[in-house]
Amino acid sequence: MKVFIAGGRGRVGSPLADNLEAKGIEVVSGGLEDGIDVISGKGLAEALVGVNTVVNVLNTPRFDAEGAISFFEGAINNLTTEGERAGVRHHIVLSIVGVGEGDASDIGYYLGKVAQEKAVRSASIPATIIRATQFQSYIPVLIDQHTV
Ligand SMILES: NC(=O)c1ccc[n+]([C@@H]2O[C@H](COP(=O)([O-])OP(=O)(O)OC[C@H]3O[C@@H](n4cnc5c(N)ncnc54)[C@H](OP(=O)(O)O)[C@@H]3O)[C@@H](O)[C@H]2O)c1
Numbered sequence: 001m002k003v004f005i006a007g008g009r010g011r012v013g014s015p016l017a018d019n020l021e022a023k024g025i026e027v028v029s030g031g032l033e034d035g036i037d038v039i040s041g042k043g044l045a046e047a048l049v050g051v052n053t054v055v056n057v058l059n060t061p062r063f064d065a066e067g068a069i070s071f072f073e074g075a076i077n078n079l080t081t082e083g084e085r086a087g088v089r090h091h092i093v094l095s096i097v098g099v100g101e102g103d104a105s106d107i108g109y110y111l112g113k114v115a116q117e118k119a120v121r122s123a124s125i126p127a128t129i130i131r132a133t134q135f136q137s138y139i140p141v142l143i144d145q146h147t148v
Pocket residue numbers: 006007008009010011012013030031032033034036037038039040056057058059060094095096097113132133134135136137138
């Protein structure tokens with residue numbers, strides 16, 4: 001089994017890659033640092049050769065609705081187009097508990113995550129959406145963002 005982790009060197013992607021490799025699963029890391037850009041498509045087709053499953057743990061620093069929607073939707077579209085060509089059979093997306101609901105439903109970043117979920121649900125590759133709450137490793141980021 002060969003897994004492509006879109007965002008494979010990020011906070012979630014990096015320990016995920018380690019865990020999969022420890023189980024003997026072949027992992028291809030797909031991030032900017034790896035020379036792969038899922039938005040422009042650079043390096044994507046080559047990286048997906050022989051891949052069965054894509055795990056999408058991409059992220060954008062854009063917190064405005066326009067930027068977040070365009071990033072998350074664009075990535076799903078490119079991963080679907082190139083994934084289909086490569087014969088990918090499963091697309092797993094990490095989302096967030098509660099996006100699109102309640103008081104925070106109009107936060108731009110969350111609108112991006114809602115658009116991401118919608119795009120992968122209607123895409124041609126069978127998908128699983130996992131909604132998680134924030135992980136412990138995200139706490140320092142939140143502290144930095146909100147310290148005045
Ligand atoms: N962290 C959490 O607590 C948490 C909880 C629930 C859900 N999530 C969701 O999980 C996802 C990942 O979160 P994270 O905290 O792991 O994010 P992160 O640490 O910011 O990692 C994001 C990854 O995306 C890659 N990336 C960004 N733009 C790219 C592009 N154009 N082409 C290819 N790769 C690109 C980055 O690559 P480079 O490093 O090479 O720039 C990086 O590896 C997000 O969608 C988030 O909403 C996270």
